[in-house]
Amino acid sequence: MMKPGTLILHAAARFLVPLQLLFSVFLLLRGHNEPGGGFIAGLVASGAFALYLFTFGAAVTRDLMRVDPRNLIGIGLFFGMISVFPALFNGEPLLTAQWWPIMLPGGTEIKLSTPLIFDIGVYFAVFGSVMLMLIALTEAEEH
Template sequence: MMKPGTLILHVAARYLVPLQLVFSIFLLLRGHDEPGGGFIAGLVASGAFALYLFTFGATVTRDLMRVDPRNLIGVGLIFGMVSIFPALLAGEPLLTAQWWDIPLPGGGYLKMNTPLIFDIGVYFTVFGSVMLMLIALTETEEH
Protein backbone atom coordinates (compact mmCIF):
# COMPACT_ATOMS: atom_id res chain seq x y z
CA MET A 1 0.00 0.00 0.00
CA MET A 2 1.48 3.33 -1.05
CA LYS A 3 1.22 6.36 1.16
CA PRO A 4 0.11 9.64 -0.37
CA GLY A 5 2.96 11.35 -2.15
CA THR A 6 4.42 11.87 -5.54
CA LEU A 7 5.09 9.04 -7.93
CA ILE A 8 8.51 10.55 -8.58
CA LEU A 9 9.49 10.19 -4.91
CA HIS A 10 8.32 6.57 -4.81
CA VAL A 11 10.29 5.62 -7.92
CA ALA A 12 13.35 7.64 -6.89
CA ALA A 13 13.45 5.99 -3.45
CA ARG A 14 13.42 2.51 -4.95
CA TYR A 15 16.40 3.32 -7.20
CA LEU A 16 18.41 5.60 -4.89
CA VAL A 17 18.46 3.35 -1.82
CA PRO A 18 20.63 0.62 -3.44
CA LEU A 19 22.95 3.25 -4.95
CA GLN A 20 23.41 4.97 -1.59
CA LEU A 21 24.11 1.66 0.12
CA VAL A 22 26.78 0.76 -2.44
CA PHE A 23 28.31 4.22 -1.98
CA SER A 24 28.31 3.76 1.80
CA ILE A 25 30.26 0.50 1.42
CA PHE A 26 32.71 2.31 -0.87
CA LEU A 27 33.22 5.01 1.77
CA LEU A 28 33.67 2.38 4.47
CA LEU A 29 36.33 0.46 2.56
CA ARG A 30 38.44 3.45 1.57
CA GLY A 31 38.21 5.15 4.96
CA HIS A 32 41.77 4.85 6.24
CA ASP A 33 43.48 5.62 2.95
CA GLU A 34 41.27 8.46 1.75
CA PRO A 35 38.47 10.58 3.24
CA GLY A 36 35.65 8.37 4.45
CA GLY A 37 35.36 5.70 7.08
CA GLY A 38 32.81 4.07 9.31
CA PHE A 39 31.12 7.19 10.62
CA ILE A 40 30.32 8.90 7.32
CA ALA A 41 29.53 5.56 5.67
CA GLY A 42 27.02 4.81 8.46
CA LEU A 43 25.42 8.22 7.94
CA VAL A 44 25.12 7.65 4.18
CA ALA A 45 23.52 4.21 4.76
CA SER A 46 21.07 5.65 7.28
CA GLY A 47 20.31 8.45 4.81
CA ALA A 48 19.32 5.80 2.26
CA PHE A 49 16.94 4.15 4.69
CA ALA A 50 15.68 7.56 5.87
CA LEU A 51 14.61 8.31 2.30
CA TYR A 52 12.78 5.00 2.20
CA LEU A 53 11.30 5.68 5.65
CA PHE A 54 9.93 9.09 4.71
CA THR A 55 8.55 7.70 1.46
CA PHE A 56 6.96 4.42 2.57
CA GLY A 57 6.67 4.60 6.37
CA ALA A 58 8.21 2.89 9.39
CA THR A 59 6.58 -0.53 8.97
CA VAL A 60 7.80 -1.01 5.40
CA THR A 61 11.27 0.26 6.31
CA ARG A 62 11.54 -2.15 9.26
CA ASP A 63 10.61 -4.98 6.89
CA LEU A 64 13.27 -3.82 4.41
CA MET A 65 15.98 -3.61 7.11
CA ARG A 66 15.22 -7.14 8.41
CA VAL A 67 17.37 -6.42 11.49
CA ASP A 68 16.37 -4.45 14.56
CA PRO A 69 18.50 -1.28 14.83
CA ARG A 70 19.30 -2.15 18.47
CA ASN A 71 20.94 -5.36 17.26
CA LEU A 72 23.05 -3.36 14.79
CA ILE A 73 24.27 -1.15 17.63
CA GLY A 74 25.24 -4.22 19.65
CA VAL A 75 27.05 -5.85 16.73
CA GLY A 76 28.90 -2.59 16.07
CA LEU A 77 30.08 -2.37 19.66
CA ILE A 78 31.25 -5.99 19.53
CA PHE A 79 33.26 -5.29 16.35
CA GLY A 80 34.83 -2.28 18.03
CA MET A 81 35.86 -4.33 21.04
CA VAL A 82 37.17 -7.22 18.93
CA SER A 83 39.45 -4.83 17.04
CA ILE A 84 41.60 -4.23 20.14
CA PHE A 85 42.50 -7.86 20.85
CA PRO A 86 44.93 -8.60 17.97
CA ALA A 87 47.32 -5.91 19.21
CA LEU A 88 47.14 -7.21 22.76
CA LEU A 89 47.75 -10.77 21.57
CA ALA A 90 50.78 -9.58 19.59
CA GLY A 91 52.18 -7.90 22.71
CA GLU A 92 51.81 -4.41 21.29
CA PRO A 93 50.10 -1.33 22.78
CA LEU A 94 46.32 -1.13 22.76
CA LEU A 95 44.77 -0.20 19.39
CA THR A 96 48.02 -0.67 17.45
CA ALA A 97 47.00 -1.52 13.88
CA GLN A 98 47.54 -5.12 12.81
CA TRP A 99 47.61 -6.24 9.16
CA TRP A 100 47.15 -9.67 7.60
CA ASP A 101 47.39 -10.96 4.02
CA ILE A 102 44.71 -13.60 3.56
CA PRO A 103 45.31 -15.80 0.49
CA LEU A 104 42.43 -15.97 -1.99
CA PRO A 105 41.69 -18.70 -4.52
CA GLY A 106 43.44 -17.82 -7.76
CA GLY A 107 46.62 -16.47 -6.18
CA GLY A 108 45.50 -13.08 -4.91
CA TYR A 109 45.53 -11.72 -1.39
CA LEU A 110 42.96 -9.92 0.72
CA LYS A 111 44.54 -7.34 3.01
CA MET A 112 42.66 -7.37 6.32
CA ASN A 113 43.40 -5.02 9.19
CA THR A 114 42.15 -4.00 12.61
CA PRO A 115 41.31 -0.39 11.59
CA LEU A 116 38.82 -1.83 9.08
CA ILE A 117 37.29 -4.04 11.77
CA PHE A 118 36.95 -0.98 14.02
CA ASP A 119 35.41 1.06 11.16
CA ILE A 120 32.88 -1.71 10.50
CA GLY A 121 31.91 -1.46 14.17
CA VAL A 122 31.50 2.30 13.89
CA TYR A 123 29.45 1.83 10.70
CA PHE A 124 26.97 -0.54 12.35
CA THR A 125 26.75 1.57 15.52
CA VAL A 126 26.08 4.84 13.66
CA PHE A 127 23.65 3.22 11.23
CA GLY A 128 21.74 1.47 14.03
CA SER A 129 21.62 4.59 16.23
CA VAL A 130 20.33 6.90 13.51
CA MET A 131 17.75 4.37 12.30
CA LEU A 132 16.56 3.68 15.85
CA MET A 133 15.92 7.40 16.36
CA LEU A 134 14.26 7.95 12.98
CA ILE A 135 12.01 4.91 13.24
CA ALA A 136 11.02 5.84 16.78
CA LEU A 137 10.12 9.36 15.67
CA THR A 138 8.07 8.25 12.68
CA GLU A 139 6.30 5.44 14.55
CA THR A 140 5.00 7.92 17.12
CA GLU A 141 3.58 10.00 14.29
CA GLU A 142 1.91 6.98 12.63
CA HIS A 143 -0.01 5.96 15.75
Protein backbone atom coordinates in the same frame (compact mmCIF):
# COMPACT_ATOMS: atom_id res chain seq x y z
CA MET B 1 -1.12 8.65 9.82
CA MET B 2 1.62 9.74 7.45
CA LYS B 3 0.62 10.08 3.81
CA PRO B 4 2.52 7.90 1.38
CA GLY B 5 5.08 9.61 -0.83
CA THR B 6 4.41 10.61 -4.41
CA LEU B 7 4.85 8.33 -7.39
CA ILE B 8 8.11 10.08 -8.30
CA LEU B 9 9.43 9.64 -4.75
CA HIS B 10 8.51 5.93 -4.83
CA ALA B 11 10.38 5.42 -8.11
CA ALA B 12 13.37 7.46 -6.95
CA ALA B 13 13.63 5.62 -3.63
CA ARG B 14 13.64 2.20 -5.27
CA PHE B 15 16.50 3.35 -7.54
CA LEU B 16 18.52 5.48 -5.11
CA VAL B 17 18.50 3.28 -1.99
CA PRO B 18 20.64 0.49 -3.53
CA LEU B 19 23.03 3.07 -5.01
CA GLN B 20 23.42 4.83 -1.67
CA LEU B 21 24.06 1.52 0.08
CA LEU B 22 26.74 0.59 -2.45
CA PHE B 23 28.34 4.00 -1.98
CA SER B 24 28.29 3.54 1.79
CA VAL B 25 30.15 0.23 1.44
CA PHE B 26 32.68 1.96 -0.85
CA LEU B 27 33.22 4.68 1.77
CA LEU B 28 33.58 2.07 4.50
CA LEU B 29 36.18 0.02 2.65
CA ARG B 30 38.37 2.91 1.62
CA GLY B 31 38.04 4.77 4.89
CA HIS B 32 41.06 3.54 6.82
CA ASN B 33 43.43 4.51 3.98
CA GLU B 34 41.74 7.63 2.59
CA PRO B 35 38.93 10.00 3.61
CA GLY B 36 35.80 8.12 4.56
CA GLY B 37 35.34 5.38 7.08
CA GLY B 38 32.73 3.88 9.31
CA PHE B 39 31.12 7.08 10.54
CA ILE B 40 30.39 8.73 7.20
CA ALA B 41 29.53 5.36 5.63
CA GLY B 42 27.00 4.71 8.41
CA LEU B 43 25.47 8.14 7.83
CA VAL B 44 25.16 7.50 4.09
CA ALA B 45 23.53 4.10 4.73
CA SER B 46 21.09 5.62 7.21
CA GLY B 47 20.36 8.34 4.66
CA ALA B 48 19.37 5.63 2.20
CA PHE B 49 17.02 4.02 4.69
CA ALA B 50 15.70 7.46 5.75
CA LEU B 51 14.65 8.06 2.15
CA TYR B 52 12.90 4.69 2.18
CA LEU B 53 11.35 5.50 5.55
CA PHE B 54 9.93 8.81 4.38
CA THR B 55 8.62 7.20 1.21
CA PHE B 56 7.06 3.97 2.50
CA GLY B 57 6.69 4.41 6.26
CA ALA B 58 8.17 2.91 9.40
CA ALA B 59 6.61 -0.56 9.23
CA VAL B 60 7.83 -1.22 5.69
CA THR B 61 11.30 0.10 6.55
CA ARG B 62 11.52 -2.15 9.61
CA ASP B 63 10.60 -5.11 7.39
CA LEU B 64 13.29 -4.13 4.88
CA MET B 65 15.96 -3.78 7.58
CA ARG B 66 15.17 -7.23 9.04
CA VAL B 67 17.35 -6.40 12.07
CA ASP B 68 16.28 -4.19 14.94
CA PRO B 69 18.38 -1.00 15.07
CA ARG B 70 19.21 -1.69 18.74
CA ASN B 71 20.79 -4.98 17.69
CA LEU B 72 22.85 -3.13 15.07
CA ILE B 73 24.20 -0.83 17.78
CA GLY B 74 25.19 -3.88 19.84
CA ILE B 75 26.83 -5.55 16.85
CA GLY B 76 28.76 -2.35 16.17
CA LEU B 77 30.00 -2.14 19.75
CA PHE B 78 31.00 -5.81 19.59
CA PHE B 79 33.10 -5.27 16.44
CA GLY B 80 34.69 -2.20 17.99
CA MET B 81 35.67 -4.17 21.08
CA ILE B 82 37.08 -7.20 19.26
CA SER B 83 39.30 -4.92 17.14
CA VAL B 84 41.49 -4.20 20.19
CA PHE B 85 42.38 -7.80 21.05
CA PRO B 86 44.74 -8.78 18.19
CA ALA B 87 47.28 -6.16 19.35
CA LEU B 88 47.12 -7.47 22.91
CA PHE B 89 47.66 -11.04 21.71
CA ASN B 90 50.78 -9.88 19.84
CA GLY B 91 52.16 -8.11 22.92
CA GLU B 92 51.64 -4.63 21.48
CA PRO B 93 49.85 -1.61 22.98
CA LEU B 94 46.07 -1.45 22.90
CA LEU B 95 44.60 -0.35 19.52
CA THR B 96 47.86 -0.89 17.61
CA ALA B 97 46.84 -1.68 14.03
CA GLN B 98 47.32 -5.26 12.87
CA TRP B 99 47.32 -6.34 9.21
CA TRP B 100 46.77 -9.82 7.77
CA PRO B 101 47.44 -10.42 4.04
CA ILE B 102 44.96 -12.78 2.39
CA MET B 103 45.51 -14.27 -1.06
CA LEU B 104 42.43 -14.47 -3.26
CA PRO B 105 42.05 -16.84 -6.21
CA GLY B 106 43.86 -15.35 -9.18
CA GLY B 107 46.80 -14.10 -7.13
CA THR B 108 45.20 -10.91 -5.80
CA GLU B 109 46.21 -10.00 -2.28
CA ILE B 110 43.95 -8.08 0.10
CA LYS B 111 44.75 -7.04 3.64
CA LEU B 112 42.33 -7.50 6.49
CA SER B 113 43.07 -5.14 9.35
CA THR B 114 41.95 -4.15 12.80
CA PRO B 115 41.19 -0.57 11.61
CA LEU B 116 38.74 -2.07 9.11
CA ILE B 117 37.12 -4.18 11.84
CA PHE B 118 36.81 -1.06 14.02
CA ASP B 119 35.33 0.91 11.09
CA ILE B 120 32.76 -1.84 10.52
CA GLY B 121 31.79 -1.51 14.17
CA VAL B 122 31.43 2.26 13.87
CA TYR B 123 29.38 1.75 10.69
CA PHE B 124 26.85 -0.52 12.42
CA ALA B 125 26.70 1.64 15.58
CA VAL B 126 26.08 4.87 13.63
CA PHE B 127 23.60 3.23 11.25
CA GLY B 128 21.70 1.61 14.13
CA SER B 129 21.64 4.82 16.20
CA VAL B 130 20.36 7.03 13.40
CA MET B 131 17.75 4.50 12.28
CA LEU B 132 16.55 3.94 15.86
CA MET B 133 16.01 7.68 16.22
CA LEU B 134 14.34 8.15 12.83
CA ILE B 135 12.02 5.17 13.18
CA ALA B 136 11.02 6.22 16.70
CA LEU B 137 10.23 9.75 15.53
CA THR B 138 8.29 8.49 12.53
CA GLU B 139 6.29 5.98 14.57
CA ALA B 140 5.48 8.66 17.16
CA GLU B 141 4.15 10.88 14.36
CA GLU B 142 2.08 8.05 12.87
CA HIS B 143 0.28 7.36 16.18
